[in-house]
Amino acid sequence: xxxxTQMEGPVTLSEEACLTINCTYTATGYPSLFWYVQYxxxxxxxxxxxxxxxxxxxxxxxxxxxRKETTSFHLEKGSVQVSDSAVxxxxxxxxxxxxxxxxxxxxxVHP
Amino acid sequence: xxxxxxxxxxxxxxxxxxxxxxCQVDSQVTMMFWYRQQPGQSLTLIAxxxxxxxxxxxxxxxxxxxxISRPNLTFSTxxxxxxxxxxxxxxxxxxxxxxxxxxxFGPGTRLLVL
Numbered sequence: 558x559x560x561x562t563q564m565e566g567p568v569t570l571s572e573e574a575c576l577t578i579n580c581t582y583t584a585t586g587y588p589s590l591f592w593y594v595q596y597x598x599x600x601x602x603x604x605x606x607x608x609x610x611x612x613x614x615x616x617x618x619x620x621x622x623x624r625k626e627t628t629s630f631h632l633e634k635g636s637v638q639v640s641d642s643a644v645x646x647x648x649x650x651x652x653x654x655x656x657x658x659x660x661x662x663x664x665x666v667h668p
Numbered sequence: 669x670x671x672x673x674x675x676x677x678x679x680x681x682x683x684x685x686x687x688x689x690x691c692q693v694d695s696q697v698t699m700m701f702w703y704r705q706q707p708g709q710s711l712t713l714i715a716x717x718x719x720x721x722x723x724x725x726x727x728x729x730x731x732x733x734x735x736i737s738r739p740n741l742t743f744s745t746x747x748x749x750x751x752x753x754x755x756x757x758x759x760x761x762x763x764x765x766x767x768x769x770x771x772x773f774g775p776g777t778r779l780l781v782l
Contacts, residue, residue, distance in 0.1 A: 589769060600760065601711075601773040608769060646710065654699070656762075656771055660710045 559584045563647050563659035570637055570666050578632040578662050580621075580647035588649040590614075590623050590630040591656075595644040604632075604645070637666045670695055670763050672774035680780045681751055688747045689777045691761030696741035698765055702734070705758040705776070714759075717744040751781045 564579040582588065592604040592614070605614030610625035619634045630647060647659040671694040681687050691700065700717040714734055715723040723736035738744040748755050761774040 591771075593773075600775040603770055603772070606769065650771075655713060656701075658710045 559588070559649060559651055559655070559657045561647050561649055561657055561659035563645075563662050565660075565662070567663035567665060570664070572639055572666055572668050573636045574666075576632070576634040576637045576641075576664070578645055578647075578664070580630045580632065580659060582628050582630065582647075582649050584628075584649055584651050584657075586651050587625075588651045590621070591648040591650070592619070592621055592630070592632050593646040593648060593658075595646065595661075597643070601646065637664075639666045639668055642666045669770070670697060670765065670772045672761055672763060672772060674759075674761055674774040674777050676777060677775065678778040678780075680782060682782055683752055685751055686747055686749045687751065687779060688745050689759055689761075691744045691746070691774055693742045693763050695765075697763040698741075699763060699771075700738060700744045701762040701764075701771075702736060702744070702746045703760040703762060703773075705760060707756070711760065714746070717746075748779065751779075753781045755779065756781045 560583045562581050589608045591606045593601045594604045595601050605616040607614040607623035613622045621630050621632045642665050644661045644663050646661045650656045673692045675690045702714040703711045705711050713726050714729045715725040717723050717736050717738040719738045735747045758776040760776045764771045
């Protein structure tokens with residue numbers, strides 16, 4: 558079945574540090590890939606998405622590239638801020654329509 | 669984008685009781701879903717709420733425990749029945765429009781069962 562594996566957290570960084578959260582997937586067919594973010598005490602928000610191979614999703618300084626050859630969709634940001642502290646979820650959806658989530662990665666950014 | 673509201677936002681319930689969670693969307697949507705997020709864990713799909721027919725449940729979830737209604741294209745309810753402490757979770761409503769790639773989530777209902 559479909560599955561998503563994220564790097565284990567928590568991840569703790571200093572402000573302005575570089576961020577990479579690894580995400581790999583297993584799916585039948587050609588899934589769409591997503592990153593969702595959950596800020597403390599809030600619901601999930603879509604951060605970025607990519608619908609086909611080599612697409613790059615970007616938003617709020619975050620980027621992720623759909624790599625079909627490595628079945629990956631790593632989340633990157635060049636300079637994190639304290640306000641980026643949140644839980645980040647990688648997810649995929651195949652043509653069957655079901656959204657499958659990774660286990661989530663807690664990011665804490667210190668001033 | 670769709671704006672989703674859920675009621676209640678949080679509740680503390682006694683073992684053996686039931687709680688109904690409401691989900692209201694500000695526009696008509698094709699697909700509505702209910703998810704559970706147990707403490708420190710990822711999201712698990714409970715069921716797809718189908719308008720005018722019985723919900724479609726994922727493996728491990730049954731209608732007797734999680735009855736769902738969807739009377740129209742903007743509203744759905746999830747009931748957590750005969751609750752136990754293991755049902756303590758965040759329950760999230762989610763929607764997706766016709767042909768839409770993006771799936772939106774409500775703010776969640778935080779449930780604590782004592």
